[in-house]
Amino acid sequence: MNRKLTNAVFKIFVWAAMAASFGILLFLISVLFWKGFGAISFDFLFTPSSNFGAEGGIVYQIVGSILLIVFATLIAFPLSLGFAIYKSEYVKSSYVQNITDTLIYGLNGIPSIIFGIFGLIFFVNLLNTGISWFVGSIILAIMILPTIILSTYQAINSIPDSFRENALALGLTKWQLITTTLLPRGLSGAFTGLLIGLSRAIGETAPIMFIATAFSGVTIPVGFFEPVSALPTHILALAQQATNPQALQNAWGTSLVLLLLVLIFSIAALWRRVKFSKIEY
Known part of the structure; x- marks a missing residue:
């Protein structure tokens, strides 16, 4: 009972x-x-902002956010794939496995503001890059590395050892085993982790506020070392004008656009995960 x-x-x-x-x-x-x-309107989505965001639209903020996450993807995705494959197929020592696990989970647990401060000190001050969207992409890529690595590693590790044994018995080299057998099946987990990471990265304010974005006066960058305007920092700027009804309305509209982008990435990640879970070995 x-x-x-x-x-x-x-x-x-x-x-x-x-x-x-x-x-x-x-x-x-x-x-x-x-x-x-x-x-939300056509003009709001496809016209530039003015008067510190209180008027106009958010076209440059949308372009800036997409630019940041696209280059973060180009940086983080191949590095994550390589690290996950190395950890799954080449690291045999349990001691080294524990070290890599500690590093990955430790990196995943670092507050986002720390990434921003690191980028400010190392890139902006020491390397003298200035406020640069490319530096922001690098920092966002570092942030989402653990998510992609863990998702890819779990996908590759879930492949039965019989696949590896049969491939090697047929005379395939280690590299051929990875490229023809493991990598195609690990990509699904990698894409899932990437989408989850991007849904986090696109909404981050602290990591890019000091190193990649400007609150007003920027357009589409023509070089790697120029600032952009992004949706999260635009919301922050508008929130400081909360006494202005038009600025507050634009802040709500920008927040809704950002939420929809996050939902798109999250739903896509869920779809990839459900599709991947139906694969039988």
Whole structure:
């Protein structure tokens, strides 16, 4: 009887926690849609901002955010694939495995503001790059590395050893085994991790605020070492003008656009994960 009562209480607690989490998420999304939908228009999405963002649209902020995450992808994705393959196929020592796990999980747990300060000290001050969107992409790439590495590693590690043994028995080299057998099956996990990482990176403010973005007066960059304007920092600038009704309306609209981009990446990652989970070995 006590066991049944304990199970019932635990089940109620789990369902209540799930309902509360879902309710909070639904409330936040509903508020953003309610407040921000009125600001969304063709002009808002495809015209530049003016008067420190209180007027005009967010076209340069959208372009800046996409530019940051595209180059972060180009930097992080091949590095993550290489590290995951090395960790899965070449590292045999449990001691080295523990060290790599510590490094990956430690990097994943670093607060985002620390990445921004590191970029400011190392790139902007020591290397004298100035405020640069490319530096921002490098920092965002470092941030999402652990997510992609872990997702790729789990995907590759889930492949049965019989695949490796059969491939080697057929005379394939280690490199051929990786490129023809492991990598095609590991890419699904890599893409899932990439999409999850990008859904985080595109909404980050602290890592890029000091090193990659300017709050106003920037357009589409023509070089690697120029600032951009991004959606998260634009929201921050508009929030400081909360007494201005037009600026506040634009802030809600920008927040809704950013939320929709995050939802797109998150839903795509979920779709990739569900599709990958149906693969049978």
